[in-house]
Amino acid sequence: xxxxxxxxxxxxxxxxxxxxxxxxxxxxxxxxxxxxxxxxxxxxxxxxxxxxxxxxxxxxxxxxxxxxxxxxxxxxxxxxxxxxxxxxxxxxxxxxxxxxxxxxxxxxxxxxxxxxxxxxxxxxxxxxxxxxxxxxxxxxxxxxxxxxxxxxxxxxxxxxxxxxxxxxxxxxxxxxxxxxxxxxxxxxxxxxxxxxxxxxxxxxxxxxxxxxxxxxx
Ligand SMILES: Nc1ncnc2c1ncn2[C@@H]1O[C@H](COP(=O)(O)OP(=O)(O)O)[C@@H](O)[C@H]1O
Ligand SMILES: [Mg+2]
Numbered sequence: 001x002x003x004x005x006x007x008x009x010x011x012x013x014x015x016x017x018x019x020x021x022x023x024x025x026x027x028x029x030x031x032x033x034x035x036x037x038x039x040x041x042x043x044x045x046x047x048x049x050x051x052x053x054x055x056x057x058x059x060x061x062x063x064x065x066x067x068x069x070x071x072x073x074x075x076x077x078x079x080x081x082x083x084x085x086x087x088x089x090x091x092x093x094x095x096x097x098x099x100x101x102x103x104x105x106x107x108x109x110x111x112x113x114x115x116x117x118x119x120x121x122x123x124x125x126x127x128x129x130x131x132x133x134x135x136x137x138x139x140x141x142x143x144x145x146x147x148x149x150x151x152x153x154x155x156x157x158x159x160x161x162x163x164x165x166x167x168x169x170x171x172x173x174x175x176x177x178x179x180x181x182x183x184x185x186x187x188x189x190x191x192x193x194x195x196x197x198x199x200x201x202x203x204x205x206x207x208x209x210x211x212x213x214x215x216x217x
Pocket of ligand 2: 042162
């Protein structure tokens with residue numbers, strides 16, 4: 001499902017990624033651990049086409065990302081890839097429900113279908129009584145569940161999670177993780193999760209370590 005070959009990334013003189021090769025199978029759950037500054041976020045952003053590599057290629061489900069123009073890339077991302085970050089990046093002026101719906105509307109799916117599905121997802125994440133709250137009125141764990149629902153609204157094949165539990169207490173972290181695991185097995189989603197927490201990393205099918213721009217198997 002994901003095939004990275006020889007990915008290199010430079011920031012000025014700094015070699016942030018030094019030639020990363022990574023293959024992830026459909027339905028596989030891979031965790032990535034490593035010290036701060038190792039290049040984990042940079043790699044995840046490149047896999048998710050939020051950033052581009054200086055060298056190397058990323059193939060997602062047979063599509064080579066380098067071959068797409070900006071517009072097609074944005075469409076591809078919207079359709080196939082879900083993201084969750086450490087900070088939820090929810091839009092503060094919109095309700096939980098609206099935040100979850102947005103990627104569906106951007107994909108030009110029917111209003112009714114998207115709204116119903118967003119409610120269902122939020123229900124599943126035990127947020128049914130928070131649909132019309134704005135992010136500022138929600139706790140950290142609740143905000144992250146909204147971000148998870150938003151990541152999943154377009155049924156992505158791939159979920160990329162960058163320290164999604166980094167800001168949560170242990171209880172909430174566990175809950176968000178178990179929700180990711182449930183949804184993953186229901187939908188045979190491919191998941192890459194970056195974390196500092198070895199307990200969480202251990203839940204994956206496979207754990208990789210990044211150090212200083214390289215990946216260790
Ligand atoms: N936009 C940028 N410009 C310059 N340096 C950057 C930029 N983004 C990240 N870096 C540097 O690249 C390195 C890897 O960053 P990052 O991928 O965020 O690491 P991690 O997620 O493992 O903590 C760090 O040294 C960081 O300072
Ligand atoms: Mg990071």
